[in-house]
Amino acid sequence: MIELALLIDTASLIYVFDFIGIIACAVAGTMLAMSKGFDLFGCVLVSMVNAIGGGTIRDVMLDRYPLFWMMDLNYVFTITLTSILCQIFFCPTVRINGVLKFFDAIGLSAFSVIGLTVALSTGAPPPIAVMMAVMTSIAGGIMRDMICQELPMVLQKEIYITACIIGSLTYLGLWRLGVMAWLSELAMLMVVFGVRMLAIRHDWHLPSIRMVGWLIKNEGKK
Amino acid sequence: MIELALLIDTASLIYVFDFIGIIACAVAGTMLAMSKGFDLFGCVLVSMVNAIGGGTIRDVMLDRYPLFWMMDLNYVFTITLTSILCQIFFCPTVRINGVLKFFDAIGLSAFSVIGLTVALSTGAPPPIAVMMAVMTSIAGGIMRDMICQELPMVLQKEIYITACIIGSLTYLGLWRLGVMAWLSELAMLMVVFGVRMLAIRHDWHLPSIRMVGWLIKNEGKK
């Protein structure tokens, strides 16, 4: 009974987190588009790409139709409304700040869990499922940056894909150990969010792997 | 009897308008690609992306296979021929001018009608169908600009997506009122074309929505 309640809670929690992430993506997309001089609908389109682009690519790759946002119109309405409100009230000089990064981290955790579990549910092998979790989380942001002629931020020295992969491995580990799905999902949600927030707070970056090669070379010279 | 004739006429008209749009897109794509120094096949590829890219993304999103240009080879042949002729005879310093904008507006109206009706025929809800009309009309141009490293023109201050949305709402309104499909299509065709041409002629641009927020703020200060 309690388990059922918790099961429902995890599903609801992911849905709520998903929409927090969608809103954060819509805000980030709109602000970047505004700084590029795009018009009303141009900004809405960029915020759509940012918010649901990753999930769309995942669904197309996995042959899951109809696409998730064609069945649940809440996605499209939420993004459109967020983008328009953002255009009316936000100042274009405001940079993506701490609050947005916090909400974005919530979204990252939800997108990762959804991407991983959706892929596993279609029978994808675990390595592909991890790729789909990463895709769901980052492809939207990459496409946003491509449209706006910027180098994709998430591919640069940030603990972003890393948080998603660590969380996915946590889920797969717990799942292998026989832990219930909802508990594994909850753990993944917290791990992705935790790693991402720690990385933001302590300004962590992935050390350049090049150094390993440099150390090996210099070791050889001694 | 007359109705049947008109029905056929509307379908034929859309097909003819579609190809006028395809040719306009192929010319615009080739000219941009030439200005970037692409070679013969590079220009053909960019013109393909510009002309059939939007419809391809729509069909993939709606799971409609085979893709429209795989069944009707006229698309691929028309684009290739247009692009090659354009490369032989056009001067790269000629900018996209009035004539091309006129033909492009014809294409915009056809692409919008096709995108909307195709989406409705697959059972998509009206808001998604409007999105598909927009997608069919602009995704090709956005991808062309992304390949050519330009900020997408259609997302900037132009009445382009707006014309498509106004036309789509016209269609949906008439459709809800019980007007026959071919008549609604004809009306949408004329509305999209009309709005776009008026915008070009009078140099209309979407006013920045930011001003609304500014007015609200200043109103509060009084």
Add this chain to the structure above:
Amino acid sequence: MIELALLIDTASLIYVFDFIGIIACAVAGTMLAMSKGFDLFGCVLVSMVNAIGGGTIRDVMLDRYPLFWMMDLNYVFTITLTSILCQIFFCPTVRINGVLKFFDAIGLSAFSVIGLTVALSTGAPPPIAVMMAVMTSIAGGIMRDMICQELPMVLQKEIYITACIIGSLTYLGLWRLGVMAWLSELAMLMVVFGVRMLAIRHDWHLPSIRMVGWLIKNEGKK
């Protein structure tokens, strides 16, 4: 009996060539990504896009599911390993050199043959199959350049798409003449590789087609 052995050999040869191409693409993608300052997973992602992006777009366009790299995990593992080794040991100042171009030409020939035969096997008409051969060969490189904010190299004055098209026409010609599939594939493999290597060695470029128009104009002036 000998025919069967050769048939198997051609299939194996294409698989080996395919992986040589995958590795060459992963190396090229990683090196470009490193020069842009992407992190460990950013580089892996760009190398994935470069190596399997073209085949993915082909499979999505032809509605072939599951995607080839979701069934044969060797692709994903090979690319990830190649990219990480490349990041550890390569110097970012090394430019894409002769050896890489040689391996890339092997990959181009394999990608072309696979793209053409896969498209024909799904019943696509020959012109579409040639397009799919081109797509498989170049779409990954184009997307890599789009993500890295570069003008796509393969669309510029290089005999690249041209080699793929000449090879495809060779295959279709032999196929029309009733030559066995494995022999046509072998011929196409050699033609694509040969044309590409000759173009690299002799620094061939596609002459600008604009000159044809210029000649026609000047002829008229006499």
